[in-house]
Structures are given as structure tokens and as C-alpha cells.
Amino acid sequence: MSGRIAVPGRAVLPPIPRIAAAILPVVLAAATGSLSTSPNIEGWYDTLRKPAFNPPNWVFPITWTILYTMIAASLWRLLGARPVAGPTGRAWWLALAAFFTQLALNAAWSPVFFAAHALGAGLVVALAMLVMVLWTIRLSWRFDRAAALLLVPYAGWVAFASLLNGVIWQMN
Template sequence: MNQSYTRTVNPTVKLIVSLILTLLVGFGAGFATATSINSWYSTLDKPFFNPPNWLFAPVWTILYILMGVAFYFVWKLPETTQRNIALFVFVLQLAVNGIWSLIFFNQHQIGWALVDISILWVMIIITMYLFTQLSKIAAWLLYPYLLWVSFATVLNFSIWQLN
């Protein structure tokens, strides 16, 4: 007998998976950063507006949590092509986010990191646009992320210029 059924995932499980997904990327980025923060990074010339090193971890942790909740708000919606595309773009931008730390802190490629973060900025805008079509709350949860990445882009550019 062939029965068709829709497999559903408990909303609580979706929330937990959403948070784990984003926080794992954050953990990976943090690990990549930690290897150079007190060595290579400390030798770079930085602009006057460079925040203290201790600020980055709590800010990024909050941002990854907000991103996870935004992802959850879209994922919990009924499955549609539009929703699936939005989730795919979100995951893609999350990967670009994680790659930045590897390029900047592990490879010490400030210019290529600037290219990556510029692509990330555009992808965040696209993600927010797609999320707005599905969940305005999800899109709004990404605004702090966009603002921080905007600041980080200026900071990356300034460090590239100074070094």
C-alpha cells in the first residue's frame, strides 16, 4: 500500500536546529578568529573606530541567535518554493559569513575578505527581501545583522587601506 504523507518537524525542534545551525557557524568563525586575534591581528594598523576585541564575541553571539530565530520564523511556514528559496539563500549567505573569518584571520587576506564581506552584505539584503515576503518579523530580526556587517565592511576596508 502506497500512502503519501507530509512529514512535519516539531516547531521546537525547528527552533533548536535553527539556533544550532547559526551558532555552529559562529563557533567556527570564532575558532578561526581566535587563532590570530592576539598575534597577527594585533600587529595590524587599525582605524580609530576599531572596537575593543572583547566586544566582537558577544555582538556576534547575539546576531547569530537573531539569525537563527529569523531562519526559524521562515522555516516554520508551510513549505512552498518561495520559502525554500528564501531558506536556501539564507544558508548560502551564512556560508559566506563563515568563510570571511577564514579568509581574514586564517589566510590574512584582507582584500579578499573585503570582497567576501561585500558579497555577504548584498546577500543579507537579498535574504531580507525574500524574508519580508514571508515573515516581516524574520526580516526585522536581520536588521541588526545588516547594520553590524555594514560597520564591519567599513572596518575591513579601513584595515585594508591602512595595511
Template sequence: MSTSGSTRSGLDLPSRDELLRIVGFVVLVNLVGGAAAVIGGPGSEWFLALEKPWFYPPGWAFGVVWTLLFSLLGVALYRVWRADESGERRVALGAFALQMVFNVAWTPAFFGAQNPGLGLAVIAVLWVLVVATIWAFRRVDRPAAALLVPYLLWVSFAAVLNYDIWRLN
């Protein structure tokens, strides 16, 4: 067996060190992404009093979905980070960092400021930045870009949800 962890089927598995680095990226992205949750969330009196659209998911779904998405983002970020040094790689890493800033900023805008309109503005910028990040990742590592597609779909859904909450209230 090679040091890369190849199996008899020819599938290359990550080495122990590489697996630890992947887990580190997944944990880091989950910590950064979840950090804003300490500001407040759907359990606040303010939010509970808001009218929600008919398609508002059950509360537990958000934690599950975000953990899965942040985990995919961590793997994608690792794949780009490990790529050969290049201008495209630097752009991709910068795009990822910028979209994460807006991802984290949404919670203080929406829940902290108790302002669905401000949240909508932040998530609109986030959506554009996620598309740009997918494009930048694709130039470095296509599988990494593909790992961001579920995130784009969820941000799209969240934007529609945010809009409807803003509209209803």
C-alpha cells in the same frame, strides 16, 4: 489557558515544544556562525601587528555582538522554517544558507589567509546576500526579515572596518 501558552493579556506565547525548537535554531546558528573562530582571530600576532582605525571596537564587543546577532538569526530562521511550504519559503531558506556560507568564509579569508583584501571581497558579497535574504524573508514572514536588520547594520559596519584595515595596511 490554551496549549499555545496564551496569557490573560492575549499575548500568544510559544508552547514548550515550540520554544525548544526556537532554542535549537538559535544554538545551531550560533554553532555554525562561531565555527570559523577556531581558525584564528583578533588575538593572533599577525592581526595584533596591523594598524586599526580609530573606531575599532574593544575585542570583547565582537563576541557579544555576534552572539546576539546569531541568536536573532536563529529566531528569524525558525520563523521562516515553520512557515507553510512554498517556493518563496525555499528561496528564503536557500538565501539564508548561502549568506551563512559567506559569513563563515570571511574568517578564513581574513584571518586564515591573513588577507584583508580577500576578506573585503567576501564581506562585500555577504552584504549583498544579507540584503537578498532580508528581501526573501520579507516575502515569507515580515518579523523574520526585521530580525535580520541589525545583522545588516553590523555587516555594514564590519565592511567599513575591514576596508579601513585593508587601507591602513
């Protein structure tokens, strides 16, 4: 088999339902994170020792809003790049499964780190999320390069967040 792939074959959904299918899971992940994070910033999180490179608290919601927008756009593109059938179709489903796995890990991190105050477990979730984001980029690349590239800043931020999580765990 050559390196060329006949993609896209057809979109999974028409454009408007595809927008909803791309936005809804990302909004749910973001809401889960926000509900777990907000009540714990003042108080518990503020009492933790943090490294000098820890960004101010206001950076996080701005960054995550931008990243969640890019994540939803990536999913919208990936949903529009479904191959017709065959081995390429199965690989597309794997890319989609990887996408939703990293999104589930994203939704899990805030409840683990902020709500449960489990810094070590948070690091495990963050590192698993990083691996899954990178794998999602790799798998998505063959179907829609823009979808994959939209996730690169997210991977960078998750790598930084993993480092920050690890150092906070070590310091506390």
C-alpha cells in the same frame, strides 16, 4: 497576483526539531568563526593598523553572540512560515537558500580574514555576505516580517564590518 500572500501554510518541522534546525547551522557558523579568529587576535590582528573607529576587541564577541541569537530566531521563524505549495512555495525555498548562502559566507569570512590573513579577499566575502543578508531580508519579508526584521541589525553590523575590513586592508 495581489500583494497578499497566504502564509504560513505549515511549518517545515515540529517546534522542537525546528529549534534544533535553526540553532545548529548558526552554531556551526559561529564555531567556525571562533576557531579561525581566536588564535589570530593576539599577534597577527594586534599588529595591524586600524582606524580610530575600530571597536575594542571585547565588543566583537558580545555583538556576535547577540546577532547569532537573532539570526537563529529569524531562521526558526522562517522555517515556520512555509507556504503550502505553488509559486509562493518556490519563493520560500529561494528565501531559505538565500538565508543559508549568507550564513555560509558568514562562516567563510573569519577563515579568510583571520586564518588566511587575506584582507582583500575578506572584503570580497564581507560584501557578498552583506548583499546576501539584504537579499534574505527582502525575500523573507513576504513570509515572516519578524524573521526579516531580526536580520536588520545583522545587516547593519555586516555593513560596518565591511567598511572596517576595507579600511584595514587599505591601511595595511
